[in-house]
Amino acid sequence: MAPRYAPSLRYRLAPLLLLLQLGFIIIFAFFAEIQSKADVDGEPVSNIYPEFQDVNAMAILGFGFLCTFLVRYSFSASAFNLLVAVIATQLALILNGIEYHRGKIMLDLRSLVEAEMCTASVLISIGAVLGKTNPVQLILISLLEVSGFILNKWVLQILLKGHLMDRIMALHIFGAFFGFMLTWILYRKGSEQRFEKEKFDKKTGLFSMLGTMFLWMFWPSFNSVLVDDGRKLGAMYSTYLALAVSAVTAAAVSVLSSPKGKLNLIHMQSCILAGGVAVGVSTSVIHQPWEAMTIGFAAAVVSTIGHRYLKMHMLLAFQCHDTCAVLSTHGLPGLLGWLAHLLLQIKDCDDHTMAIQFAVFHICSLLITITLSLSMGTITGLLLKVNLWRPTQDKKCFDDQAFWEFPHLAALK
């Protein structure tokens, strides 16, 4: 039986992709310029290319394989992740060009890395709706979210003159709340009784572990790649230590909070990353290793508890079905990092007035980010509900078969 919505990919996905791609090529043809000077601001290329590749590996392999755990949705998870990533990166290059360079799209390693960071916020969000959207919807999400995130960066710069790093690292909070709103609006009746296919098996769990490992290993590059040379190594060590502490703490809290006193695989895959998120958000004010480690400790506690209780609570009480629990993985640690940033900065201020001024600015920047992400999430969610995109039927959720042809699949599973 041919599924009813089968044509949707042909008549919607293919034209959308082709139009977008041709549009991007035309825009690049008129506005893009290669910054081929090896030394940008006296920094030789070798300093940043390996880190660019680390960030690249996180975006493509890390996020791509982290989401393969669903037993029947692994191909879609990894391939759509790639598709979303390349579209979001191209759009982010263009929009960042408009923001910084007066309409010129400058291509250098820094601009590529910055574009991939905007992409990361999209990859976080789509974790919340993993398995419940079709690729057309995913591409719309990526277009709207990249625009929203860059708008947010721009607003923060205009209104509050925030540091570049702080504005970019808002990606965790932005992505998490965007995804949260999205999945709340796209709620499907019956999600309380878990979907039949929303399961993992031992092998897909291992693929997911592989993705986690890539994220975990390369997070120090992610947090330090855009930091100035003097503080770059500090950011790297801080992130490394915070991640190490997170791994230990997540295991401990997972066991403590388990009714049977056992470890939970999802916690060992998501919560061990919490330290990287939190330190990333507060990286510009961390000066001591123990600060990073304490933040990593707290982030892992918050994240694991969020995974254990918040996810289920949100589903039952708020009808918000967050497949990858991005709110607990990126949202709560991100907020904690924000708080740590506030406290550490105030501690460093000699002056009362400056401290208060900073606090007001910092709180405003959070409020702006959350407001923008929630409102962009709402707009996107409402747009995606339109029947035009042929949303996946409930019984076809979490299933590769809706999108892939398998001519030569072995019969044995």
Place this chain on the structure above:
Amino acid sequence: MAPRYAPSLRYRLAPLLLLLQLGFIIIFAFFAEIQSKADVDGEPVSNIYPEFQDVNAMAILGFGFLCTFLVRYSFSASAFNLLVAVIATQLALILNGIEYHRGKIMLDLRSLVEAEMCTASVLISIGAVLGKTNPVQLILISLLEVSGFILNKWVLQILLKGHLMDRIMALHIFGAFFGFMLTWILYRKGSEQRFEKEKFDKKTGLFSMLGTMFLWMFWPSFNSVLVDDGRKLGAMYSTYLALAVSAVTAAAVSVLSSPKGKLNLIHMQSCILAGGVAVGVSTSVIHQPWEAMTIGFAAAVVSTIGHRYLKMHMLLAFQCHDTCAVLSTHGLPGLLGWLAHLLLQIKDCDDHTMAIQFAVFHICSLLITITLSLSMGTITGLLLKVNLWRPTQDKKCFDDQAFWEFPHLAALK
């Protein structure tokens, strides 16, 4: 029942490997020299070691896991890939030494990378006969093809004074046509009705996706590692953009050309790489990002259509069974890159005479490469047909059991 050809590995593979390896050691003992000076031509080591490792990861992990998709042939695919890679690299180091350094085998990062590029052409070719050859045959292929490829580089240099990069990047065309010829000569009757074991399952498909991701991510390093410093970053960005465009385009064309309007996994694994191939072949004349993106677009279209129609057509009409469809993955995009090179170079010529001269040279270099690859492929194919190597029986094709002992394999699946 002990399979009849079981002894072949012991009496053929083991002596061949040992003899080859001892021979290589002796040659290295007399002729190899470490170029331990950190700065070769004023270029510090740090500039190229990370990229060397990226190329290494492509050869070992990328190609190795890309070929694991066959459900019963994953161990052989990844392990034989490694075996072929290390033998081909050692031979390429020796032959490149003869070519460039008057019989001295110089060991530095550039010579290692160059040897791995020669190896890449072998790894491409063996994709065409994947599952249908035994390891002895694979090693013979690697010896003959490396020799052929280096002969080709040498002929191009002597006759046409081609650029090093252009001569090396002919590897895609050389490898594809070599593999094509090989699999045509080694055709097995009955291939039209797909072999029973020539299938993938969901987990091996994911391993294959992993290999693809490594190739996709690190391709910018592959295309730029040997480029001079001034143009290195440009080659990197071009490749990155071309790959991004390829991914989007391959998805679109795959859906458009599918009878059911669905995506095809093989296309999302092979055709997203087409942009990297095409830009690699034409990298020395690409100056604008949009040129790279357009080439990536065209390459993905050609490659996906090739996968959809050409592979089956070649099997039924020409009796050529190309397991990994290397002709569509590397051959057609390579030719397209060659064409783009020609057009872009002519566009840049101010002078009519120079343009014609270049065109003649460029066409000659293609003809030489194709002729040499087809004739070396023919020679190799005929040699492999000799019964001495005990070719794998038809019913043991695509099966690990012919080559591996499994004493403690779990009974379940």
Place this chain on the structure above:
Amino acid sequence: MAPRYAPSLRYRLAPLLLLLQLGFIIIFAFFAEIQSKADVDGEPVSNIYPEFQDVNAMAILGFGFLCTFLVRYSFSASAFNLLVAVIATQLALILNGIEYHRGKIMLDLRSLVEAEMCTASVLISIGAVLGKTNPVQLILISLLEVSGFILNKWVLQILLKGHLMDRIMALHIFGAFFGFMLTWILYRKGSEQRFEKEKFDKKTGLFSMLGTMFLWMFWPSFNSVLVDDGRKLGAMYSTYLALAVSAVTAAAVSVLSSPKGKLNLIHMQSCILAGGVAVGVSTSVIHQPWEAMTIGFAAAVVSTIGHRYLKMHMLLAFQCHDTCAVLSTHGLPGLLGWLAHLLLQIKDCDDHTMAIQFAVFHICSLLITITLSLSMGTITGLLLKVNLWRPTQDKKCFDDQAFWEFPHLAALK
């Protein structure tokens, strides 16, 4: 039925982890200092960060996935590996700080890499008891072994003034003998008839292959990262060549020694690394490529034969059940590297007295290392036998279910 030892994780693992982690944070708060100067000894950061990430990938991905081959123990293998790695690294940072910097924990890339090398010796040892210990025991092992290994480094420095590289590269010998002793003391009756669950399947075998590939690829970084700039590239090439030779030789010997003349997957996963081990131990005296290649050849022969015969012999004759055969993978090649070091150094000595003096020193350093590793292994083994840690029951060995909760595991395997 709730397993009887289920509570052990909650009441033992969680408090242990939390106490350790909080303790580490407090120690770091008082003694750690970031060495944020980019140039340590005139060496720019870019020279070593990519290699640090390679070593990191080996520790986390390489060792983690190498051990996933057991069909029901993959989650534990990869996750416990991470847990042990981060705890061992933090402890090693602290103890190295006490050793070198008079109580100051200096954080820079070199100290991180050195800490990860100490960690590597633990990751080797736990391969010997893979599947037969609970996480509490693994953490005790990591604490005791890191202390033992750093004690060994310190003793070698005080007594024999050994080179830093030689002292660190003793990690293979130290780890292998420590693990050997450990598994001998923790012997479980009935191990002669292989445990029911001590098996691999085709997919876990591939994950294991993935881990191997990461180790194999990045081994040149592992052996060269701490070497001084002038000799760094030489160490890299030597390791690369030795690994290439090992891969070829291991395949040949595996086929030769197989009753059916077939390849063995375990050999292709462990023995291809033997060259890296042996060259690592002798790296400071290797000046010619052929020396490295010959060492790689001999190491692969020894390691493969060890795998084929020694493992079974040790189990039946000595009642020592070494799950990953670390004695053959790291122990024998390590000893061979030690011997090669001795012979090459003596060959280079002009003077008889100096040669004898070196030989005495070199033999003493081996004896010290083995004595310390065996005695620390004995102490650790005896400590682990205490019932307090609730050792895993025999029938729950090699089984994830003892440690993990699986709420949403798909029923289909």
